[in-house]
Amino acid sequence: MTQTILTITDNRLLAPGVFRMRLAGLTPEEEIRPGQFVQLQIPGHFLRRPISVCDAEYGVLTLIYKAVGEGTRILAGMRPGETLDVLAGLGNGYDLSRAGAAPVLVGGGVGIPPLYYLAKKLLRAGVTPRVLLGFNRSDEIFYEDEFAALGAAVTVVTLDGNAGEKGFVTEHLPADLTCFYACGPLPMLKALCRATDVPGQLSLEERMGCGFGACMGCSIQTAEGPKRVCKEGPVFEREVLGW
């Protein structure tokens, strides 16, 4: 974990309410693993905002976020050239060593971004993941092309069926998966664990204070006792959660 000042180079709308921000200035020591997150200090706000890392290579940090509250709305209004105080490299990240031959990445809505960086790293390790991207409506779709451009096999699933497959992501899991990596709304994560028995790693969300293990603000009960989502998580093996 490092505290650093990064410069916004890009900040644009990807889908209704969903923005992608790029920040330059990460140094090589600040190696970031897929599934980790950053904490952004937003002007005029006291607590930092945790945002999952969508990509972090060549010194450029890519974040995709939804403008829902006051803080993220201010973020959406920031322009290239402005700077942000960033705590980078937070949390454990996904464990790539347990991918097996046929991992499936399952993302729902704004849970999708960390899977992009994960797909990139898996492909670089010689594993081609299949990717399931779930959205409520077709106009919410983002990053389908970006995943495809990496060389991953992408399936988009929408609840309204106006694009890709119709229904829930859990209805479109391939039969031969060796494990899954997931990030998305809690009901999706739980449905996923009910739908398959293969090993799985799930990224959780929780309201955080510090984001680096000091305040115990984001503790959850697990099969192995209390865990901090920001420190022992945000990624948990399904057995640890008992799901």
Place this chain on the structure above:
Amino acid sequence: MTQTILTITDNRLLAPGVFRMRLAGLTPEEEIRPGQFVQLQIPGHFLRRPISVCDAEYGVLTLIYKAVGEGTRILAGMRPGETLDVLAGLGNGYDLSRAGAAPVLVGGGVGIPPLYYLAKKLLRAGVTPRVLLGFNRSDEIFYEDEFAALGAAVTVVTLDGNAGEKGFVTEHLPADLTCFYACGPLPMLKALCRATDVPGQLSLEERMGCGFGACMGCSIQTAEGPKRVCKEGPVFEREVLGW
């Protein structure tokens, strides 16, 4: 009084710790009188900062301020193109109708700025004021040339005598003055009232809440009862103060 957003066009050092800021965007309705002040909303600070008006013509507001506290230090770091939320046209201002034939303007340190706008208006009304500018040291001198360029007769007085006349401004008052207009440290204002019996208007400073008469934070006792420095002042006739 109006609330408006102005754009910084210039912000530069005049003397050690003393800055001049110019802001564009005043509209013609926002007529500002000499001796009035503005309240600036400084980013990250709750209360506004009162600053006297040094000039306000052609839509451009000129302010001269000393960077002493956190707020004014932030102000000193602001750059052209940035904007400030400004309450303009606060306070009563100097009464030009009582100038007589030979008014003297007496300023001390950062009390000098409002006298510049006053000198300009007096000259435009056909009265040539004499101007006494007091500083502690010669390196603190600012705006001597600007007053001279207006056509006023300027005398600089320094305590250390390294520039202009040596001593206190009160020791260099002309004998034939018809009235004085003053702004500066309290001891200077009081010494001035002891030094001469002619009519005088004095601009006072006080810690303020709102700056427009609502909170009673800056009330003083006067010969005519309680007065708000921000509303009935900041300029008071010497008789009102009983000095």
Place this chain on the structure above:
Amino acid sequence: MVNTSVDLCGIRLDNPVIPASGTFGYGYEFAEHYDINILGTFSFKGTTPEPRFGNPTPRIAECPGGMLNAVGLQNPGVERVISEELPKLRRVFHKPVMANISGFSVEDYVTSAARLDKEDCVGWLEINISCPNVHGGGMSFGTDPGTAAEVTRAVKAVTRKPVIVKLTPNVTDIVSIARACEEAGADGLSLINTLLGMRIDLKTRRPLLANTTGGLSGPAVFPIALRMVWQVSHAVGIPVIGLGGICSARDVLEMMMAGAVAVEVGTANLISPTACRDIILDLPRVMKEYGIESLEELK
């Protein structure tokens, strides 16, 4: 069309926004900026029987997210309030106004209340038993259930107008004070007054305020105010006005969700003279955003 109107002790307000006493004078400074008849009502500067200058200056100090004040109840006294201020007030404000009353003895409160009870333009009496900036009165009435009840009862005996008691947050158990006021006949409660705070000047190493301590207000105190409004409104049957750091229409909704039937806006008026107008104009939009048809459904 959403419905912003609310009932305050039997008097209908067009909206729940009430500038708080001591931040709005007698209204006419603000009437230069907007038509203040847009307000639900407003609470005018705290009134004592005799004229008061208040504390020496400095009376104001800045704080993170707020300010301290130690004005100390400057006002021209109840007779001049009635003879000089209220006529000017009536020229710019045509709705019932809230008269704020302070004192140093039960008799002080009774004297002002009896006088202001006769004024037609006064809709409510707000009894300030919570001013932290005066000695031997003010807040000391509001930190004990017994004295709070005594003032309430005495004022109720001399007026037929609704009596709203303004409570201090500087207590261990605000609910016990609130209940005591209710039992003594209060028609409503307003809370919170300011929290006692202090700043020191690093250069002089002495308190920034001439009065040493002052009352903290502004957004900094909002969560404390919200908690106390929640506790009190769940414990009493009379209406509660919520105040403390409200700056936006969202803050208004949050305070009403905590149980307030109306809100007072104080310090925000000092930062922006049009703060209350801006909140009122924004309220319908924010209500729609959260699917609120009528403010009274938040009860």
Place this chain on the structure above:
Amino acid sequence: MVNTSVDLCGIRLDNPVIPASGTFGYGYEFAEHYDINILGTFSFKGTTPEPRFGNPTPRIAECPGGMLNAVGLQNPGVERVISEELPKLRRVFHKPVMANISGFSVEDYVTSAARLDKEDCVGWLEINISCPNVHGGGMSFGTDPGTAAEVTRAVKAVTRKPVIVKLTPNVTDIVSIARACEEAGADGLSLINTLLGMRIDLKTRRPLLANTTGGLSGPAVFPIALRMVWQVSHAVGIPVIGLGGICSARDVLEMMMAGAVAVEVGTANLISPTACRDIILDLPRVMKEYGIESLEELK
């Protein structure tokens, strides 16, 4: 060279900066960022006799200039603190540390105090009678002079280490609690713990925190903390540690001018993990700016 060292109950600190309990764990998360031996000392996570998970989430809510927390004393219990946490702590921190103790009964405090009294690395016991986020204990001990004194006396009977009692600001008269603790034998006092606050989610119209209320901390509370430290340090003869919203070296000086002999820094650690280091490194520069040669001259 300015002198930043201070005395805290007979133990010399290199500087007065002490990370506050609950914001610094057992130190080793922060030791990844800087050598925490630069600190005066630190107060580790509040300890109870039995392990506690604390309250359900959400436990955190943002506020203007601060935050609410309702963690509820999550800790592994005194035995595992001693067997697992203190050995790790000693590897990264080589000065006397402050052990923070909480409880739900006088016996709880006594149990933990007696156990931690035996640990050489513990320099002081900080007795938290002011946690607002647990029910039937915590803060309730700190709102009454009698119970505050009772806990103090009981803890003093089982330890020879200096006992510092941590006070709550959620009271009418903090001075009376402080005096009661002093008379019961406390060697020092630390104040203030958090102020009870609350936020509501406008979408759900329900409290944001699972625990309904939480403790407010951060710069928002600084003026309240400063006032209470001023009041208490003028009323008692034992040392006072000042805390509440301290974020900068200037805040440290202001708190010491109010009468504190040392300060705790809490919430600032959560926003910037190097906050305490940055304050300590800045302290000599700011002392020079205000002509302070030695912090002990501020007494």
